[in-house]
Amino acid sequence: MMGQLLASQFFYNWRRNLSAIAGSAIILVCVLIVLFGPLVSPQNPYDLTQLNLLDSYKPPAWIEGGDPRYLLGTDGQGRDVLSSILYGTRVSALIGIAAMLMACTIGTTLGLLAGFYGGRLDAFIMRVADIQLSFPSMLIALFLMSAFGTGIDKVLIALTLVGWVVYARTVRGSTLGEIQKEYVQAARVAGLRDAKIIRRHVLPNVLTPLIVIATVQVGTFILIEASLSFLGVGVPITQPSLGLLIKNGFDVLFSGLWWTSVFPGLMIMAMVFGINLFGDFLRDELNPRLK
Amino acid sequence: MDHQSATAPLLDVRDLRTWFHTFSGTVKAVDGVSFTLAPGEVMGLVGESGGGKSVVGFSLLGLIDPPGRIEGGEILLDGEDIARASEERLRRIRGREIAMIFQDPMTSLNPVKTVGAQMDEMLRLHTDLDEGARKARCVAMLESVGISRAAERLRAYPHQFSGGMRQRVVIAIALLASPRLIVADEPTTALDVTIQSQILKLMRKRIAETGAAMILVTHDLAVVSEMVDKIVVLYCGRVVETGPAREVIANPSHPYTRGLVDSIPNPKHRKPRLAQIPGAVPDIRNLPSGCSFRPRCPRAQARCAEVSPALAPTRGTLSAACHFPILEEVAAAMATTGGERA
Amino acid sequence: MTTTRADTTLATPMLEVENLEQRFPLRSGIIDRLTFKGGRPRLVDSVVHAVNGVSFSIAKGEVLALVGESGCGKSTVAKSIARIYTPSGGRIRIDGEEVGGYGHRQMLPVRAKMQMIFQDPFASLNPRQKVRDIVAEPLREQLEARGEGNAKARAREAALALLERVGLNAEHATRYPHQFSGGQRQRIGIARALSVNPGLIIADEPVSALDVSIQAQILNLMMDLRDEFGLAYLFISHDLSVVNHIADRIGVMYLGFLVETAPRDRLFSAPRHPYTRALLSAAPTIDPADKAVEMELEGEVPSALALPSGCCFRTRCPFAFDRCTAERPRLQDVGDGQSVACHLVDEPERDRP
Structure with a gap:
């Protein structure tokens, strides 16, 4: 399996594409943070017993007055910014990935049904999608969050409702193409029921373009969640994501205490940038028209 | 043969090599x-597919895009080597000297321009005629390819024509600037037989009238035998046999050509089983040693694996690239003793 | 007809089609459907008349070929019989069993008697399925429906034997379709059709996408299988030389109508319908010396959205006369197993251009 990958054209092109390598490296770092962040974190930022109010607003270690224990400084509660970022990245990334998985599942299912059966079902699903697409996704998410209230579960639902459309449309399009093909007709001649044809034949053949969408969407979701949290309608204060960290530091940003929100901001930027770089590479690789 | 040596050839292709450099190797x-x-x-x-016949056609017009490249050889058009011509020079050659007719007329017609505009563009590029003269020429040309109400149809878009009519338009455009060579790549493959016979008849007539030379690229031996003077048979990028059309089809000397001819069902000599060439065309990135046809050849011997045969006269007017050509003349479809079991 | 139970099985045709009709509504937007005919706006639904009352039968072990040009409805006939489309009208009897009104569940056992081979060796195999699963699928479905255990494993095992029978080997079983050439893929498609041991195989242009030398291999394989399993074929093709080689009987279709049907030799030596004659003379041969009497057609096939009145062929027919516009000719028996749908049969003196 590994040998196959190393010998493939995909890997060959990857090795010759600097931005793909950079994107992959950033993603790898993020994955490591998600997996091992709490283990390497100097402090548990939520354990109040580890906090010392006397250490509040310490600047980063390389600036005068900095404390070598707090590499990126501390916030108003004396919380280590680096530790907050390690924990917050985890929250942000997991929300992005989980919401993407939910949106993908729901969108793919609806897209398959719309494309396969057509008619009124198709018209209904696609009109809902069209209406939703005519509003900015941020606006919809804000509206939903105001209606639901805050909480990680609410954020997930809002992001899913925002994100399913793109899968539904893509999958519907590919499904329309696939069901014209003779292998689907062959499955009918073999006597398969619709559900089996969709599951065994259509689904595996419409997944490839979703890889790109899903990758880029994780980045988009991280940004939307950060915006929601920044506006105070996102994750609760007890499980701060990167967006909430920015918000917490934002009040004192112009008092010269910039580190509390700039570092989480850089982290979001790096993560989304990496995801988009890699997503662009995937798009070029998986787009058959460019080959 | 004599009349050919008397006149200088219009086109002389020498040792043409067009390769494609892909990830999985050089094709x-x-x-x-x-x-x-x-x-x-x-x-x-x-x-057959993979023989390289279309690539030869595209090479003649300088239409090889990366990763493909003309690696070597010469394409002499009236003595000028156009394999090394500049893109500028090639643009002048295309249309005026060499015109191309493709299999799918939609790929050569611009869907958002009227037929008249596309024909006019061709004439503006390659002639000095004024507007009135150009229009008259376009109308006359459309009529000559059997399109009625030509003046009116000039204002129509390609999608308003049926497949057969579209191919007539493509032929009309190809003939407009009176090119001396027409390369037709499977011009009738996408058409129905009754339409195909109309188009072939038209091409034969118009080409005879204009005196242009033509290269007909096709997989269909029946079409070829009704249209051409001489045949070049390609297999895995090389010429395996060449000669006058009648002779190549009636009495080929290369075992591959023989196999091709015999595998066409012939109503006159119906047998329970068709003669078949065993196996499939090899992967062109990984050709067998010696003669490429060797693994499928009923006449192959040890020497075929060692030395790649060169094109040489075999019998009468035929030349073939084969160490053990079929020298005796045999009535069609009697040569092989039926195919082996599938 | 009264026959005893014993000889019904042999005498029953493998396939009987009576007055098969297939229409497709053309799905288009409201704007396209709007007309002002008769002074007021109305919505008009256009319908493609793909197959218009086709009747024929195929005996056990017989090969019937349907020929015609693109758009003549020959593939639609095949797909309606295979129930890829639901027929709009007419009767279809498979091995004596009327299946026209069958739903999915009732149809499943019938599918064990009838399978299909497709045209495009690339599109007809699911690129994400392993070859053994592709070949096993029809049998697996039958076994699962009968509630027999271990359907997947048993069907896979049967697939291995089938692969060998069509000239592939067991190592090929775990590969994916893209690892095979066009000819090999077509063999895989044939193995899939054979997996349920059917009596009828519907072959929709099975060799037209293949190179000529591979075409011969596949045709030979199909004929061997017919001898071995007593298969009947409904063979759809546009290639007259292929049809001449493989068919026992031939039906010629034009614009959704069956215009002539005859035993092979009869059709090639004495075609009666003007369209058949034009088709035969238009087909290129490698031996131009034996060209049949030249008869060239003008114009192109009319649209199936608006069929001509009377005879479907009259717009291109050099013999057409007033009766052809007024009255649609019926397929009538002219002896020697030949049937023709043409008014010239009644008025042979008009058979002069």
């Missing part, structure tokens, strides 16, 4: 192809 799609074409001569370039 030698055309690897040492040579032939000549006299003015007004109609030649068939035949072979």
Whole structure:
């Protein structure tokens, strides 16, 4: 399996594409943070017993007055910014990935049904999608969050409702193409029921373009969640994501205490940038028209 | 043969090599192809898919895009080597000297321009005629390819024509600037037989009238035998046999050509089983040693694996690249003793 | 007809089609459907008349070929019989069993008697399925429906034997379709059709996408299989030389109508319908010396959205006269197993251009 990958054209092109390598490296770092962040974190930022109010607003270690224990400084509660970022990245990334998985599942299912059966079902699903697409996704998410209230579960639902459309449309399009093909007709001649044809034949053949969408969407979701949290309608204060960290530091940003929100901001930027770089590479690789 | 040596050839292709450099290796799609074409001569370039026949056609017009490249050889058009011509020079050659007719007329017609505009553009590029004269020429040309109400149809878009009519338009455009050579790549493959016979008849007539030479690229031996003077058979990027059309089809000397001819069902000599060439065309990135046809050849011997045969006269007017050509003349479809079990 | 139970099985045709009709509504937007005919706006639904009352039968072990040009409805006939489309009208009897009104569940056992081979060796195999699963699928479905255990494993095992029978080997079983050439893929498609041991195989242009030398291999394989399994074929093709080689009987279709049907030799030596004659003379041969009497057609096939009145062929027919516009000719028996749908049969003196 590994040998196959190393010998493939995909890997060959990857090795010759600097931005793909950079994107992959950033993603790898993020994955490591998600997996091992709490283990390497100097402090548990939520354990109040580890906090010392006397250490509040310490600047980063390389600036005068900095404390070598707090590499990126501390916030108003004396919380280590680096530790907050390690924990917050985890929250942000997991929300992005989980919401993407939910949106993908729901969108793919609806897209398959719309494309396969057509008619009124198709018209209904696609009109809902069209209406939703005519509003900015941020606006919809804000509206939903105001209606639901805050909480990680609410954020997930809002992001899913925002994100399913793109899968539904893509999958519907590919499904329309696939069901014209003779292998689907062959499955009918073999006597398969619709559900089996969709599951065994259509689904595996419409997944490839979703890889790109899903990758880029994780980045988009991280940004939307950060915006929601920044506006105070996102994750609760007890499980701060990167967006909430920015918000917490934002009040004192112009008092010269910039580190509390700039570092989480850089982290979001790096993560989304990496995801988009890699997503662009995937798009070029998986787009058959460019080959 | 004598009349050919008297006149200088219009086209002289020498040792043409067009390769494609891909991730999985170099594809030698055309690897040492040579032939000549006299003015007004109609030649068939035949072979199965993967033979390289279309790549030869595209090479003649300088239409090879990366990762493909003409690696070597010469394409002499009236003595000028156009394999090394600049893009500027090629643009002048295309249309005026060499015109191309593709299999799918939609790829050569611009869907958002009227037929008249596309024909006019061709004339503006390649002639000095004024507007009135250009229009008259376009109308006359459309009528000559059997399109009625031509003046009116000039204002129509390609999608308003049926498949057969579209191919007539493409032929009309190809003939507009009176090119001396027409390369037709499977011009009737996408058409129905009754339409195909109309188009073939039209091409034969118009080409005879204009005196242009033509290279007909096709997989269909029946089409070739009705159209051309001479045949070049390609297999795995090389010429395996060439000669006058009648002779190549009636009595081929290369075992591959023999196999091709015999595998066409022939109503006159119906047998319970068709003769078949065993196996499939090899992967062109990984050709067998010696003769490429060797693994499928009923006449192959040890020498075929060692030395790649060169094109040489075999019998009468035929030349073939084979160490053990079929020298005796045999009535069609009697040569092979039926195919082996599948 | 009264026959005893014993000889019904042999005498029953493998396939009987009576007055098969297939229409497709053309799905288009409201704007396209709007017309002002008769002074007021109305919505008009256009319908493609793909197959218009086709009747024929195929005996056990017989090969019937349907020929015609693109758009003549020959493939639609095949797909309606295979129930890829639901027929709009007419009767279809498979091995004596009327299946026209069958739903999915009732149809499943019938599918064990009838399978299909497709045209495009690339599109007809699911690129994400392993070859053994592709070949096993029809049998697996039958076994699962009968509630037999271990359907997947048993069907896979049967697939291995089938692969060998069509000239592939067991190592090929775990590969994916893209690792095969066009000819090999077509063999895989044939193995899939054979997996349920059917009596009828519907072959929709099975060799037209293949190179000529591979075409011969596949045709030979199909004929061997017919001898071995007593298969009947409904063979759809546009290639007259292929049809001449493989068919026992031939039906010629034009614009959704069956215009002539005859035993092979009869059709090639004495075609009666003007369209058949034009088709035969238009087909290129490698031996131009034996060209049949030249008869060239003008114009192109009319649209199936608006069929001509009377005879479907009259717009291109050099013999057409007033009766052809007024009255649609019926397929009538002219002896020697030949049937023709043409008014010239009644008025042979008009058979002069």
